[in-house]
Amino acid sequence: MPHGTVVASFRNYRDAQAAVDKLADAGFPVETTTIVGSDLHIVERITGRLTLSKVVASSLMQGAWFGMLIGLFYVLFAAPESAVPILLGGVAMGAAFGLAAGVIPYLLSGGERDFSSAKQVVASRYDVLATTEVGRVRSLLAGARGAISMTDAPIGQPGPTVASSAGAAGVAAAGGHAADGPTQFGSRADEEPKFGVRLSPEQLAAHLAAQKARMASATDPKQGEQSPAGVKADALVAEQGSSEQAAKAQETGERDEDDPFVPRS
Structure with a gap:
């Protein structure tokens, strides 16, 4: 887990990248910063319905392109009069292999997946961490595009395990409500101590x-x-x-x- 202090949080990676780029333009040593994605999710975007005709067409096209590239490679070392037959043969063989590689798995699946999709890993929040000159970084990123929060919470460092009743009362008096996240012992009257808390x-x-x-x-x-x-x-x-x-x-x-x-x- 990377260490540092969260200086800004963003909803998407592009805004976090733009924030680090802004620091670089200001002459800040960006090698002391880190972008951390939190709450990772696997997103599968459905691109369309998958039918046998679409599988055949896409398999033929991919195989033909691959065969043409192989044919062009052999044409470089072949006689000029045999260039066209070699190229056409490569396209035909590539289309045949591509058709077999695409249609056979589709038929064996038995129609369990009749759609095409694209998968990607995304995060719900992207935090920008800094290990030095935290105040300067915050001043540079003040009003940054897409920033959603600013916090003093260090990343990768253990926090207090027991909260006193006076501290809980101070939080309630200052903000009117406790911060989001797991509560600590003493913040609720009916709360039982967690395992390992002294x-x-x-x-x-x-x-x-x-x-x-x-x-x-x-x-x-x-x-x-x-x-x-x-x-x-x-x-x-x-x-x-x-x-x-x-x-x-x-x-x-x-x-x-x-x-x-x-x-x-």
């Missing part, structure tokens, strides 16, 4: 408290007894408390071992 003791305690509150809502109002879900939440909180106490005790013991004034038995 939580601080404060975040874990807040998560367990919220989980207990949700599970406590399952309490039967008629019986006044706590549901098994609530009991499970209490067990999780108790286990968290015991884990914290054990960690503190272990830390205290390690400090006592390092203290030379603590008597040893």
Whole structure:
């Protein structure tokens, strides 16, 4: 994955190419830039209906052209009086081979593909990345044709794995809504932590408290007894408390071992 900062994004490759060309005309070292296509798709454009007559005609034409080229090559080394027979023979043999190569596969397909098409790989977005002088690049590409967005997100570099509640609140206050894309833990009250995400003791305690509150809502109002879900939440909180106490005790013991004034038995 290429590294750099996204300085501009475009809907089509031609606009991204024009942006890099604009940088080159301004004297910017374009070897530090990269064009990255995102969200790749395979597009198959249907060009028309395929029939036996069209297959025969196209096969004959392609074979005849190929045979004529081979015949012209041999004419260069042949006697002048034999040039025409060699050329006509090459066209005839090429047409015959082309007909066989085109019609036989079509007949063997059994009509499963009665259309002609052309395939190509396209991207939904083309990002222009720069590794140096990002501010200068953005100023040069300001108002570039076809630009759809500007962002500070680095490409190929890991971002933060845990979002604090204060950071989420700041995003909501600044923009009114969070940025598009996967949410991070702490951005929603009912969100569960993802696998591999490390939580601080404060975040874990807040998560367990919220989980207990949700599970406590399952309490039967008629019986006044706590549901098994609530009991499970209490067990999780108790286990968290015991884990914290054990960690503190272990830390205290390690400090006592390092203290030379603590008597040893």
